[in-house]
Amino acid sequence: MMDVAREAGVSPMTVSRAFKSDSYVSAQTRKAIIEAADRLGYVMNSTAAGLSSQKTGFIAVTIPSINNANFADTVRGLTDGLRQSRLQVLLGSTNYDVDEEERLVRQLLTRRPEAIVLTGGVHTDKCRKMLENAGIAVFETWDLPKDPIDDVVGFSNANAAALLVRHLISTGRRKIAFLGGDASRDTRGFDRRRGFVNEMNAQNLDGNRLIEAGPPPISMREGAEAMAKLLTLWPDTQAVVCVSDLAAFGALSECQRRGVDVPRRIAICGFGAYEISEICVPPITTIDPQCYRIGQVVAQKIIKKIGLEPHTSSNTELGIQPSLVARASTGNY
Amino acid sequence: MMDVAREAGVSPMTVSRAFKSDSYVSAQTRKAIIEAADRLGYVMNSTAAGLSSQKTGFIAVTIPSINNANFADTVRGLTDGLRQSRLQVLLGSTNYDVDEEERLVRQLLTRRPEAIVLTGGVHTDKCRKMLENAGIAVFETWDLPKDPIDDVVGFSNANAAALLVRHLISTGRRKIAFLGGDASRDTRGFDRRRGFVNEMNAQNLDGNRLIEAGPPPISMREGAEAMAKLLTLWPDTQAVVCVSDLAAFGALSECQRRGVDVPRRIAICGFGAYEISEICVPPITTIDPQCYRIGQVVAQKIIKKIGLEPHTSSNTELGIQPSLVARASTGNY
DNA sequence: TTGAAAGCGCTAACAA
DNA sequence: TTGTTAGCGCTTTCAA
Numbered sequence: 001m002m003d004v005a006r007e008a009g010v011s012p013m014t015v016s017r018a019f020k021s022d023s024y025v026s027a028q029t030r031k032a033i034i035e036a037a038d039r040l041g042y043v044m045n046s047t048a049a050g051l052s053s054q055k056t057g058f059i060a061v062t063i064p065s066i067n068n069a070n071f072a073d074t075v076r077g078l079t080d081g082l083r084q085s086r087l088q089v090l091l092g093s094t095n096y097d098v099d100e101e102e103r104l105v106r107q108l109l110t111r112r113p114e115a116i117v118l119t120g121g122v123h124t125d126k127c128r129k130m131l132e133n134a135g136i137a138v139f140e141t142w143d144l145p146k147d148p149i150d151d152v153v154g155f156s157n158a159n160a161a162a163l164l165v166r167h168l169i170s171t172g173r174r175k176i177a178f179l180g181g182d183a184s185r186d187t188r189g190f191d192r193r194r195g196f197v198n199e200m201n202a203q204n205l206d207g208n209r210l211i212e213a214g215p216p217p218i219s220m221r222e223g224a225e226a227m228a229k230l231l232t233l234w235p236d237t238q239a240v241v242c243v244s245d246l247a248a249f250g251a252l253s254e255c256q257r258r259g260v261d262v263p264r265r266i267a268i269c270g271f272g273a274y275e276i277s278e279i280c281v282p283p284i285t286t287i288d289p290q291c292y293r294i295g296q297v298v299a300q301k302i303i304k305k306i307g308l309e310p311h312t313s314s315n316t317e318l319g320i321q322p323s324l325v326a327r328a329s330t331g332n333y
Numbered sequence: 334m335m336d337v338a339r340e341a342g343v344s345p346m347t348v349s350r351a352f353k354s355d356s357y358v359s360a361q362t363r364k365a366i367i368e369a370a371d372r373l374g375y376v377m378n379s380t381a382a383g384l385s386s387q388k389t390g391f392i393a394v395t396i397p398s399i400n401n402a403n404f405a406d407t408v409r410g411l412t413d414g415l416r417q418s419r420l421q422v423l424l425g426s427t428n429y430d431v432d433e434e435e436r437l438v439r440q441l442l443t444r445r446p447e448a449i450v451l452t453g454g455v456h457t458d459k460c461r462k463m464l465e466n467a468g469i470a471v472f473e474t475w476d477l478p479k480d481p482i483d484d485v486v487g488f489s490n491a492n493a494a495a496l497l498v499r500h501l502i503s504t505g506r507r508k509i510a511f512l513g514g515d516a517s518r519d520t521r522g523f524d525r526r527r528g529f530v531n532e533m534n535a536q537n538l539d540g541n542r543l544i545e546a547g548p549p550p551i552s553m554r555e556g557a558e559a560m561a562k563l564l565t566l567w568p569d570t571q572a573v574v575c576v577s578d579l580a581a582f583g584a585l586s587e588c589q590r591r592g593v594d595v596p597r598r599i600a601i602c603g604f605g606a607y608e609i610s611e612i613c614v615p616p617i618t619t620i621d622p623q624c625y626r627i628g629q630v631v632a633q634k635i636i637k638k639i640g641l642e643p644h645t646s647s648n649t650e651l652g653i654q655p656s657l658v659a660r661a662s663t664g665n666y
Numbered sequence: 667t668t669g670a671a672a673g674c675g676c677t678a679a680c681a682a
Numbered sequence: 683t684t685g686t687t688a689g690c691g692c693t694t695t696c697a698a
Contacts, residue, residue: 001675011685016677024683041466046443047383048675051690056380066412067405075399079426088440091424093412107421110379133374220612249612256614276609279553279582281589334691344669349693357667381691384674 001042008036019044050112059087059302060113062104064096064120064186065217070244070272071119073291074141074298078117081299087114087306094119096185096216102127109134115302121145121154122187137305139298142188142289144319152317153297157188158195160287160322164241164269165199167285167324171331173239173267176200177209179226179251180243186216189243192271196241209234218243223250224257231258237266239330245270245277248284252329267330282328289322334375341369352377383445392420392635393446395437397429397453397519398550403577403605404452406624407474407631411450414632420447420639427452429518429549435460442467448635454478454487455520470638472631475521475622477652485650486630490521491528493620493655497574497602498532500618500657504664506572506600509533510542512559512584513576519549522576525604529574542567551576556583557590564591570599572663578603578610581617585662600663615661622655 005012010029017023018033025033036042050056059082063071079089092108094101102124108116115136121143123131131138131149138150145152161178168176178196180189193210200207211233213226223242227250230237242248248270255262262268262282270277273288297318338345343362350356351366358366369375383389392415396404412422425441427434435457441449448469454476456464464471464482471483478485501509511529513522526543533540544566546559556575560583563570575581581603588595595601595615603610606621630651 012675013677013686014684016675017684020677026683029683041462043439043463043467044443045445045675047380047389047445048690049677050380051384051692052675052677054677054690066399066408067402069400069402072400072405076426079399088425092421093409106376110377112378112380129374130376134376220608224612246608249609253612253614275553275579276582279557279586280613281586345691346669346693347667349691350668353693359667362667378691381674382693384676385691385693387674387693 001045003040004033004037004042007040008033054112055114056112057086057088058090058111058113060105060108060111060116061089061091062094062101062108062116062118063091064094066091066093068217069274070289070291071142074119074295077292077295077297078299079295081296082302085303087302098122098124098127102130105130114306115139117141117298117302119143120187121148121152123149137302139301141294141298143191144317148317151301153294153301153320155289155320155322156195157191158198160271160289161192161195161241162199163322163324164271164285164287165196165203167326168239168241168267168269168330169203169205171267174205175209175234175236175238176205177211177230177234177237177240178207178243179211179213179223179230179240179247181214181216181218182212184215186243189216189218192241192243209237211240213247216243218247218250220246220250220253223247224254225250227251227254231260239267239269242268242270245272245274245284245286248286248329249276249280252280252282252284263329263331269330273325277325277327282331285327285330286325287322288325290320294320334378336373337366337370337375340373341366387445388447389445390419390421391423391444391446393423393425393438393441393444393449395425395427395434395441395449395451397427399424399426401550402607403622403624404475407452407628410625410628410630411632412628414629415635418636418639420635431455431457431460435463438463447639448472450474450631450635452476453520454481454485456482470635472634474627474631476524477650481650484634486627486634486653488622488653488655489528490524491531493604493622494525494528494574495532496655496657497604497618497620498529498536500659501572501574501600501602501663502536502538504600507538508542508567508569508571509538510544510563510567510570510573511540511576512544512546512556512563512573512580514547514549514551515545517548519576522549522551525574525576542570544573546580549576551580551583553579553583553586556580557587558583560584560587561591564593572600572602575601575603578605578607578617578619581619581662582609582613585613585615585617596662596664602663606658610658610660615664618660618663619658620655621658623653627653 018030092104117139197207213222269285277284351363425437450472516523530540546555602618610617
């Protein structure tokens with residue numbers, strides 16, 4: 001920066017100002033400085049800027065897996081929402097594991113992000129404590145935790161699953177199964193199963209047709225295998241709620257392979273409104289959790305909060321309303 | 334850190350050492366320091382550490398879209414490969430746009446990453462210059478640029494497409510179409526099309542059956558629409574090479590909707606070895622570009638290079654060998 | 667194995 | 683609108 005200042009014939013401080021869009025620098029001085037910087041191939045050093053200003057410009061984000069279109073959509077919403085700001089997403093993935101999440105959160109906090117966005121509302125005690133101590137805005141998403149750390153932008157996975165159950169019942173099905181992972185890690189998947197069981201019981205139906213397809217996340221292949229298991233165990237099943245569209249598509253493909261008619265012989269629904277559920281034949285009934293919108297809303301809230309500093313907890317939990325998308329895979333019974 | 338030092342009864346320098354796994358600190362001193370830090374809720378400040386040591390621990394990575402399982406797999410391979418090191422991925426997406434890439438690269442370089450990993454080998458002049466000036470290892474991936482900036486871990490998209498053409502010809506097809514985006518942005522998609530046309534010409538076949546499905550990336554829906562167009566324009570087409578598995582699955586779904594038999598009436602192949610191509614009915618012939626492996630290899634190279642500093646260009650371009658995965662969607666002609 | 671002094675490259679605060 | 687001074691929280695270097 002000193003080199004640029006010398007080249008442009010100004011003080012380093014003026015160079016610093018020229019690189020911040022808001023600061024008061026005369027247009028021609030700024031132009032001269034930018035040109036000098038270009039000539040010298042100078043690129044700002046955000047590390048030094050962050051140390052000095054105590055503002056790193058980072059928004060830390062944790063997702064279970066980078067390989068999941070739902071979470072990727074939330075990150076897109078967040079990134080797009082922050083594009084016009086000085087803020088930049090710093091992303092890490094937890095592999096659906098709270099201990100891994102704790103490690104990741106610790107690592108991310110060393111970067112002094114100005115806010116942190118978590119997927120899910122279940123964390124280790126240590127992790128929770130670190131987050132509370134960090135003195136920054138904390139967002140829990142994709143869930144509705146009973147005792148939130150700070151702010152929440154999410155929805156009830158249990159209620160969303162119940163929506164599917166009622167839809168299936170309204171189309172005349174009674175013998176309904178749930179296909180998901182084991183309850184070990186994916187708490188959102190577990191909540192969906194809980195929502196399924198509760199709603200089945202509330203409707204005086206048997207909520208015990210549960211197929212476990214291994215540790216989350218469930219792949220298409222595992223969905224197919226689980227469907228094979230289901231057809232063997234309870235061949236009279238009339239409908240199945242799958243923990244995600246990927247599992248649901250796997251299940252559908254297994255039916256196609258076996259010549260099992262969907263939806264007449266068995267109805268299938270998924271979760272997540274992945275593109276595939278819209279395009280496959282028949283298209284799959286699903287829940288749209290509004291992934292992109294979750295990210296967008298978090299971005300808006302962050303911009304609003306980081307304006308008023310230091311962090312003032314305004315804590316207006318925002319419920320997302322997942323919507324049922326009824327399609328042919330649950331029609332014509 | 335001074336507070337922790339006071340709490341533990343040592344100097345700040347000793348605390349600093351205690352937090353670096355390699356440094357010489359007696360086991361009991363370290364234990365006391367870690368406990369003191371825990372009591373105080375202290376978390377290291379990587380910003381200050383980075384400024385002082387001139388090592389930020391960041392590896393910058395650019396991908397066209399976070400919403401693409403192929404690139405996500407490469408990022409996974411990279412992240413997994415760096416897990417045991419002190420290095421952390423700093424990810425950004427370019428939206429398949431070189432100008433956006435330039436902006437992103439500039440932003441990422443302000444964070445002073447110790448290496449940068451790019452998707453693709455086509456960049457703006459300014460972007461290239463910035464990268465050359467940065468004095469860090471630069472990796473171009475998913476491509477085989479003629480004039481690489483530094484190091485390369487990729488493959489020839491054109492050759493991979495030719496592989497598919499030869500496969501289709503070997504199964505008896507002659508009237509073959511290509512289904513992809515317009516050539517505006519996705520240079521890898523464009524290279525695949527080029528490889529298709531060249532190979533068709535080399536085999537004395539008509540390489541002009543090209544369907545453009547809009548700006549990249551091509552969604553499943555656009556793949557379906559493009560297939561509809563293809564069946565109208567050239568109804569006697571015997572096979573179609575799609576720019577990606579997503580487009581291919583869209584095309585397949587359109588055939589199912591119309592009762593067009595795949596592979597007897599028309600064969601379909603894709604690109605990318607996405608999970609869907611393996612699970613759908615019939616499974617889709619594709620190219621496996623070894624996404625995860627690309628990331629793994631880059632991680633290995635980075636660890637090797639960042640050891641020997643400052644950056645010594647060892648520049649051993651590593652060719653990835655994409656493999657053909659022949660499946661039912663191109664069988665039984 | 668531990669400590670003291672200096673400084674990484676920038677920005678806040680104040681002055682002109 | 684521009685400049686001066688001090689210091690952000692660590693690590694490097696050198697000494698003990």
